[in-house]
Amino acid sequence: MLMVDDEFDLLEIVASLLETEGFQVSVYDDPRSAVAAVCDGLTPDLVMLDFRMPWLNGSETLKQMRGCGLTAPAVLVSAMASLAAESAAAGFDDALSKPFEIDELARLLRRLPSVTRAPGPGMA
Template identity: 40%
Template sequence: MVIEEGHPDASATDREGVEDEPRGDFRARVLVVEDEHELRALIARWLETRGYQVVEAPDGRDAVELLEAGLEPDVILLDLTMPRMDGRAFLEWLRNEPKHAHRRVIVASAYLEDEAPVDADRTFAKPFRPDLLERELARLVGE
């Protein structure tokens, strides 16, 4: 299964190579920060089927508001190119906030070759394989 950014048919994907049993900590919370509504919803639904609790934000500014309001995600899945506050600005804010600097971040972007963020725990180029994302989430939640 490959999730392609902005691809409306991505929900009719092949689950080849991905087990049907949810993995990881069932209480694990993932904040998905992605401006493409369809892709964000697809990722959120997929993560929920894997046992994760998911909160969505359409850009970095909304993600900041959620964190400042008390959201405590175990992992943040972050796009780089977004309106209002992009992923790089969000990641810089996050790493400079003592309350949030420890948060695990996976960057998923189609523009990684421009300049990969140094403060991310992991990066994935879009489109990415969900089984690799699942494995990385389980690793980061388990640390």
């Protein structure tokens, strides 16, 4: 799983919680670096993108990643009021409103069949 958000503290917390549940998470606080990683061969099974970020917004980031061959589902994560409309228009597979509870995120991940867990602690 690849998470991109300019709020690095949020990234660290969510990634840590997901890792205890067995997910492998790569985090980037700069969308340009995340795009470069995908273009260089990173193949996540899911991409979670914040919408409002410096340099590239979530839609632009997803478009560039798709241009590099990304086929994984993408989830828009944002505090925007028009989240559902924006995410559908930009080609996202789902959306999650900020702030969110970790169990909301877990339910979303269970809905996306391509998201895999790595064996390890927290696996049920």
